[in-house]
Amino acid sequence: MITLRAVLYILAFALFIYGLMGLTGPRTAVRGNAIAAAGMVVAVVATLLTPGLSNWWLIVLGLVIGTVIGVPAARRVKMTAMPQMVALFNGVGGGAVALTAWVEFRETTGFQGEPVNVAIATLFAAIIGSISFWGSLVAFGKLQEIVPGRPITVGRLQMPLNVLLLAGAVGCAVAIGLGGSAELLLVAVLVLAGLAGIAVVLPIGGADMPVVVSLLNAFTGLSAAAAGLALSNTAMIVAGMLVGASGSILTDQMAKAMNRSIPSIVAGGFGGAETAAPAITGGGTVRSVSAADVAVQLAYAGQVIVVPGYGMAVAQAQHAVQDMAKLLVDKGVVVDYAIHPVAGRMPGHMNVLLAEADVPYEQLKEMDEINDEFARTDVALVIGANDVTNPAARTDPNSPIYGMPILNVDQAKAVIVLKRSMRAGFAGVDNPLYTDQKTAMLFGDAKSSVREVVEELKAL
Structure with a gap:
């Protein structure tokens, strides 16, 4: 056997x-x-x-x-709600590990007679699993807009509070490891670690949620691996380490894509969902166009790069976008899709949406692969992408997103932006691309706007 x-x-x-x-x-x-x-x-x-x-x-x-x-x-679940589902399911995994640690504590009467490594692994799993569970619930709430996406903080006391809660959880764990068998100690570990998870994620802005979800996913994997060590369950060890390692690598890659360090993200995000529409800066003027104007410009272009963002996801416009792209390809236009690593609300969000719409894989281009193409592109069509196309990240040292690698949309010969309004993106900062002389704005729901463009293309 x-x-x-x-x-x-x-x-x-x-x-x-x-x-x-x-x-x-x-x-x-x-x-x-x-x-x-x-x-x-x-x-x-x-x-x-x-x-x-x-x-x-x-x-x-x-x-x-x-x-x-x-x-x-x-x-x-709708594709637009997939990030929330990932955050929720990930949290459930961390919660399961925390409860498993509690059961192990009770069955061994406070680890009496158990090897030290079993106690340490179980307590580690309890702390990290509880942090992951409650932190993921907050991330779910922010993505679902149940909790405000803006940073929620107690100011300068936030970091000391985070350290105090984590230190309290570790202190109770140490007391258990030194022989404490009172169940209230283990309950205190779970409660304090859970409060630490909430306290760490609440101050992080909505713009950083993709990184947070990935980081919490890595935490869940590590806690599962630790629980596997305690239970001598090889499957949990291997599966947990795979999740922990892949989640850690993905978190690091996403942080680099935003030109930010993971500690700076955990220390507090820079944006949120509840931002008022910013005033147009720099004395520029917004130029609005019709679907017919957009259709003519696209039909007579040699190359078009589509830049999808969360606005496309919210409107469920990916199928309409693919219909438009097919018409353009039939007219001899070269169409590609520029995918920013943190576009949307989770890693690979845009890839999943476009794959669902049967967009050919070879048309999906990652940022490093497509950025040099914008200067040779006739039209860049931006669909609900804000922060990842903001040239202030390159030009304005005072911008909160300065230094973040972006898609070089502003280098295209012409830019068309599909948006509902002039409201800022998830990071809550103004985008000077919208007042650029070569930029035209097509206002309205992304799906409706693209469908109008499709009908105009058919009529040409």
């Missing part, structure tokens, strides 16, 4: 890794998810074969409840 379990675990790990490799591109992402899911099924079966395992009915009940809740929720 032990040999069979070992073989099944090895098979599960291979499927995890192979599935993760499939997530590197839209074409293989669905298959990668399916392969990783199959690996998890194998890992669960291997765990159920553990000698002396009892309470099978509780395990089956948990699987049934999770399936009944999780599958419909995942199938019904």
